[in-house]
Amino acid sequence: MAAAPAIIPSHMKAWAYSEHGKSNAALKFHPNFPIPELNEDQVLIKVVAAAINPIDYHKIVGNYKGSDAPFPIVPGYDVAGVVIKVGSAAKKFKEGDEVYGMVEAKDVGSLAEYTTAQENGLDHKPPNLSFAEAASLPLAIETAYGALHKVGLSAGQSILVLGGTGGVGNPCCSDCQTCFWCFKGSSYSQYWKTGIDEEAGG
């Protein structure tokens, strides 16, 4: 028997800002924020976990006004959650799928109970990752992969990753060997004594 469709409320809890400024002053809790509209190539996600990246607080401060959505803005690019509604042109996911990925800058972000994302910005959550682990990955991994691609890393080369324990540095250490067949990645971090960076492939 097919599962009953999820009941989608008209409003949700969300964090949002209506003016730029320091995040502790600008970011406010909204108990009745409208549920985002779903475009045909998107899915509506019940958010289970979200992550904040440096770009989020740069945008709250007002450093990227050119890419701002209209106020009030819900921040958050990274999301992991469950698909509860599928747009008419979306084909990759069905209701109930566990997904992770990135929300578009113009859309309601992931610091909310519900968010929308284009299906080409999402993938199925690997079963061996928790929602929190999955939500921590998308933007940082994309940045790491893009950086390694940009420097033209190729098989057999070596690379030194500064800040190998950081959000971007950590996937740099693993991507350089798994995606670019790098001979050896080394990293430097103030936490080098913990061995975290070495476990990540450094």
Ligand SMILES: NC(=O)c1ccc[n+]([C@@H]2O[C@H](COP(=O)([O-])OP(=O)(O)OC[C@H]3O[C@@H](n4cnc5c(N)ncnc54)[C@H](OP(=O)(O)O)[C@@H]3O)[C@@H](O)[C@H]2O)c1
């Ligand atoms: N996160 C993203 O998705 C993303 C996307 C685009 C661009 N970026 C940019 O990428 C950079 C890193 O972001 P992140 O999210 O990875 O930040 P993060 O998680 O805070 O990591 C910062 C890393 O830099 C290291 N570090 C800080 N100060 C250092 C110093 N003085 N000497 C050596 N290492 C130092 C830290 O090492 P310790 O932990 O040992 O202090 C840590 O490993 C930022 O400039 C950010 O704006 C990030």
